[in-house]
Amino acid sequence: MEKIIVRGGRQLKGTVKVEGAKNAVLPVIAASIIASEGKSKIHEVPALADVFTIKEVLRNMNADVNFKNNTVTVDATKKLTTEAPFEYVRKMRASVLVLGPLLARYGHAKVAMPGGCAIGSRPIDLHLKGFEAMGAKVHVGNGYVEVYADGRLQGAKIYLDVPSVGATENIMMAAALAEGRTIIENCAKEPEIVDLANFLNKMGAKVVGAGTDTIKIDGVDKLHGAEHAIIPDRIEAGTFMVAAAITKGNVLIKGAEIDHMRSLVSKMEEMGVIIKEEKDGLRVIGPKKLKATDIKTLPHPGFPTDMQSQMMSLMLNAQGTSVITETVFENRFMHVEEFRRMNAKLKIEGRSVIVEGPVVLQGAEVAATDLRAGAALILAGLNAEGYTRVTELKHLDRGYVNLTEKLAQLGADIERVDDDRIVVNISKRTSIS
Numbered sequence: 106m107e108k109i110i111v112r113g114g115r116q117l118k119g120t121v122k123v124e125g126a127k128n129a130v131l132p133v134i135a136a137s138i139i140a141s142e143g144k145s146k147i148h149e150v151p152a153l154a155d156v157f158t159i160k161e162v163l164r165n166m167n168a169d170v171n172f173k174n175n176t177v178t179v180d181a182t183k184k185l186t187t188e189a190p191f192e193y194v195r196k197m198r199a200s201v202l203v204l205g206p207l208l209a210r211y212g213h214a215k216v217a218m219p220g221g222c223a224i225g226s227r228p229i230d231l232h233l234k235g236f237e238a239m240g241a242k243v244h245v246g247n248g249y250v251e252v253y254a255d256g257r258l259q260g261a262k263i264y265l266d267v268p269s270v271g272a273t274e275n276i277m278m279a280a281a282l283a284e285g286r287t288i289i290e291n292c293a294k295e296p297e298i299v300d301l302a303n304f305l306n307k308m309g310a311k312v313v314g315a316g317t318d319t320i321k322i323d324g325v326d327k328l329h330g331a332e333h334a335i336i337p338d339r340i341e342a343g344t345f346m347v348a349a350a351i352t353k354g355n356v357l358i359k360g361a362e363i364d365h366m367r368s369l370v371s372k373m374e375e376m377g378v379i380i381k382e383e384k385d386g387l388r389v390i391g392p393k394k395l396k397a398t399d400i401k402t403l404p405h406p407g408f409p410t411d412m413q414s415q416m417m418s419l420m421l422n423a424q425g426t427s428v429i430t431e432t433v434f435e436n437r438f439m440h441v442e443e444f445r446r447m448n449a450k451l452k453i454e455g456r457s458v459i460v461e462g463p464v465v466l467q468g469a470e471v472a473a474t475d476l477r478a479g480a481a482l483i484l485a486g487l488n489a490e491g492y493t494r495v496t497e498l499k500h501l502d503r504g505y506v507n508l509t510e511k512l513a514q515l516g517a518d519i520e521r522v523d524d525d526r527i528v529v530n531i532s533k534r535t536s537i538s
């Protein structure tokens with residue numbers, strides 16, 4: 106079995122470069138299939154398992170997709186098929202993002218219905234409600250969702266009950282070719298929404314308001330391929346920020362975009378972490394003692410749910426009681442049990458977790474319950490006694506490129522092994538002073 110083995114106690118120092126954002130690249134690649142003319146060239150693409158999955162989804166539909174040197178080229182000018190089977194959606198829920206583009210271009214799309222996952226039930230009712238408002242018919246059956254329209258979709262006013270990232274993206278892409286104006290109210294405001302809108306506009310779409318809570322899209326007749334560079338991954342950047350802070354280290358995170366991470370930066374500063382803006386990124390310096398704080402996950406610009414478990418690792422090292430409240434996903438505390446295996450003092454109360462710190466974490470064999478939980482357990486291992494062995498790495502590989510190598514370059518004692526070797530001589534950590 107593959108696992109990552111971390112021995113705690115090393116201070117991280119040096120520079121690490123952030124990859125392009127997973128949550129931006131997936132919708133952008135999906136959007137590229139709306140183009141009936143010309144190729145799209147997408148730069149700063151991270152070599153993630155999810156990127157390979159979306160590439161296979163598109164190839165399976167008859168698009169030409171190539172991925173080389175962090176650039177993806179898509180030629181979708183041939184007639185595409187309009188189906189994404191379960192084998193892809195099972196691997197990655199974001200496969201549902203082809204619904205909007207296919208519906209816009211062909212008036213038909215059929216995609217396996219995504220189930221729930223380790224963080225919640227994750228319905229797609231708001232995506233479908235948006236399509237229906239634009240005149241599409243929706244049929245759900247036999248594990249598939251099928252959407253179809255007679256003729257062009259019609260622009261509509263759509264209010265989202267919750268500012269769903271995926272629903273905003275799917276509706277924005279469908280509306281790009283609709284007749285007339287679509288207005289999405291209470292939409293998501295994440296930086297990845299802005300990146301998608303920028304890409305669509307380069308393709309010839311007319312999208313305004315991305316990054317605010319109302320987006321207006323004036324439909325056009327067709328879109329063409331475009332060239333675009335993906336924004337930096339704010340969650341990968343945040344993960345390295347926590348790694349620096351937890352090890353009392355000093356790390357320059359190149360490419361980290363402070364404007365995308367204000368809530369995280371301010372919470373980490375509250376905990377005593379020093380964060381300095383430099384020309385090409387953020388320098389993060391861990392304090393001798395971390396202070397406890399509270400966080401509540403919220404849609405952007407609130408605190409991101411995708412940083413919740415990593416913050417739990419940091420809080421376990423802080424002086425005093427911290428409280429984490431998860432409001433975005435109803436079940437994103439699976440990692441609590443794994444942290445407990447490492448001697449963490451955590452109490453779940455409804456949608457909150459009470460974190461008692463500081464605690465001397467002990468290395469243990471733990472499983473990544475989702476991709477961010479995997480990262481959080483590695484972070485905890487960086488300052489734990491002895492060896493932490495993290496399994497279920499398929500989750501981690503969906504969202505992080507070479508995390509082991511990058512942390513090792515910063516000085517962590519970490520390796521990824523592909524066998525069942527038992528680590529003997531479990532040494533005590535060298536203390537981080």
Ligand SMILES: CC(=O)N[C@H]1[C@@H](OP(=O)(O)OP(=O)(O)OC[C@H]2O[C@@H](n3ccc(=O)[nH]c3=O)[C@H](O)[C@@H]2O)O[C@H](CO)[C@@H](O)[C@@H]1O
Pocket residue numbers: 127128129131199225226227228229230231232233267268269270271272293404410411433434435
């Ligand atoms: C590929 C990608 O970009 N993934 C991100 C995206 O996921 P994703 O787009 O799936 O997340 P959403 O913003 O849609 O989900 C937010 C909340 O809305 C609910 N909901 C969503 C859609 C819907 O039709 N009905 C409904 O009730 C969800 O169950 C969840 O409770 O945003 C999440 C919230 O920031 C992040 O954690 C994910 O990393």
Ligand SMILES: C=C(OP(=O)(O)O)C(=O)O
Pocket residue numbers: 198199224411476477504
């Ligand atoms: C939950 C996440 O992603 P996804 O929506 O792709 O599952 C994440 O990136 O933390």
